[in-house]
Amino acid sequence: MDIQFLEKQLKAVSDANRLTLLSCLKSGETCVCDLVDVIGLSQPAVSQQLKKLEEAGIVTARKVGTWKHYRIVEEQSPAIRAIIDQLETKSPNQCTTCQS
Numbered sequence: 001m002d003i004q005f006l007e008k009q010l011k012a013v014s015d016a017n018r019l020t021l022l023s024c025l026k027s028g029e030t031c032v033c034d035l036v037d038v039i040g041l042s043q044p045a046v047s048q049q050l051k052k053l054e055e056a057g058i059v060t061a062r063k064v065g066t067w068k069h070y071r072i073v074e075e076q077s078p079a080i081r082a083i084i085d086q087l088e089t090k091s092p093n094q095c096t097t098c099q100s
Contacts, residue, residue, distance in 0.1 A: 012056035
């Protein structure tokens with residue numbers, strides 16, 4: 001594995017907010033609007049955190065209307081998979097804003 005890419009991934013999971021987001025995404029694809037309530041940050045701040053995880057290849061997104069839905073990428077490096085596996089799964093409440 002490319003050491004710079006692994007460094008980017010490890011930096012992406014070295015933040016408590018991003019780890020919390022990953023624990024929510026363990027239960028499946030989730031709209032960013034649902035993650036805002038869990039993290040307690042503004043929607044733009046949550047989106048910035050998710051972007052860092054996406055740039056590191058840990059999560060992927062698909063657009064549904066004006067909202068993005070995120071999920072964990074299935075193929076992960078062993079180091080990142082081990083970290084994700086250690087996280088307790090959280091189930092965010094489903095909002096009615098995005099009409100998933």
